[in-house]
Amino acid sequence: MTSVAAALVLGMTLPANAQPTDSGSSGSLGGLSSGSLGSGSGGGSDEQSEYPLIGADDPTDWAPANLENKIIPKADTVVAEPGDVVSVSGEFGEIQTVLYFSSDRHPSVGGFFAVNSGPGVPNGTVGKVVSVEAADGGMLRVALEAATITDAYAVFQINTTVRLEDNVLYVPGEGEAQSRSAGPRTGFPLSNKLISCKNDSGVELAVNGSIGNLSAAVQFDANAKYSRVTISSSQSLDVSLTGSGSAKCEKAPVGMTPEAIIPVGGPFSVKVGPAMSLAAKFEVKAELGYQAERTDGVEFSDGRARPVSSSRTTYSDVEGLSGSAKAEFFAGASASLGLHSKVANAGVAVEAGPNLTASLSSA
Incomplete structure (x- = not known):
């Protein structure tokens, strides 16, 4: 880095x-x-x-x-919009956990996941997926380790x-x-x-x-x-x-x-x-x-x-x-x-x- x-x-x-x-x-x-x-x-x-x-x-x-x-994500990158994200815990550069309502496409371990900055989620993030778990209310809990923009995006x-x-x-x-x-x-x-x-x-x-x-x-x-x-x-x-x-x-x-x-x-x-x-x-x-x-x-x-x-x-x-x-x-x-x-x-x-x-x- x-x-x-x-x-x-x-x-x-x-x-x-x-x-x-x-x-x-x-x-x-x-x-x-x-x-x-x-x-x-x-x-x-x-x-x-x-x-x-x-x-x-x-x-x-x-x-x-x-x-x-x-901004064009790579094929193995899933992007969450601010309105779908309940919380982002942890600090960028360390392990972070994202709790969100998933769309039709779910993130997969080894792929990349990004949260766009916006209302409710002012500090966006991007990372490599280390785990994906089901959470209450139909949400997903995604754990991330730090990744670079060029890891996750073909064009940024x-x-x-x-x-x-x-x-x-x-x-x-x-x-x-x-x-x-x-x-x-x-x-x-x-x-x-x-x-x-x-x-x-x-x-x-x-x-x-x-x-x-x-x-x-x-x-x-x-x-x-x-x-x-x-x-x-x-x-x-x-x-x-x-x-x-x-x-x-x-x-x-x-x-x-x-x-x-x-x-x-x-x-x-x-x-x-x-x-x-x-x-x-x-x-x-x-x-x-x-x-x-x-x-x-x-x-x-x-x-x-x-x-x-x-x-x-x-x-x-x-x-x-x-x-x-x-x-x-x-x-x-x-x-x-x-x-x-x-x-x-x-x-x-x-x-x-x-x-x-x-x-x-x-x-």
Whole structure:
């Protein structure tokens, strides 16, 4: 199995900063790896990417020809639709058990079985059948071990755009009613509740803003080992830092931030949520903000990787910075494409958003 993940961070002047992040196991990409993405004006990895950033609307010479929405299971693969599935227990990458109402065709031991992502089953799955048993009420209980997309599908291509309001599962963050429910969601509010801070001298952080009109464009071809995920959004943000000293803040722990799952094709879904971080050293007060319409993402092709970005951004003036002051703020949306579970995201993960850097010596 391979792991595939990349984080894309866009600098204030040269948006070309991206680096791999930790990922769980992947069984679906058949050898695709993230490669190395280098740094831009915002800092980050010291390695420069062999493949430079391209615009979101620029033509690409990496995508396979005639990429479309086309998913064809192999002859020994049985596919269950979400409405037929009662439950999926266990984690992808381990033994899973599916309880479902079978159609005329039953899965067989040694064959493959897939559950399409949809209402009631936001986390689809695919696996090799290790046992099939009759269950109460005319249902079947199917046990699966992990399999790859290319094991189970003759053709698996995705070329589509999904929107946040099409989610089938929404898990609210801190401060929202703790109910796991689907429904229209047009954006994510941004606040300092979404950041977990460690600071030396009582630095205070205030964040207000939102990520709206969020959509994810997904292109994926399992046989061609190709994937491209881009996130488009409108963003509005104001940040205020008060105090003296240093602070390092990162995305709050799981359960503090909201997330939503959106089906994209077959067992695949996109998991989306806000992402924020801050690193600052200053002596007085710093204020910064921006308005943006942007598309950010990453493209993979048979071991190659490059960031993708286009934006229309207006930055506010930065006030109150002393000679030794520096503030870097990252805000945006994170998205992972694949077969999701607590232990593995079998697919491509990308975080995208601006990294705002301000000091007296640079713009």
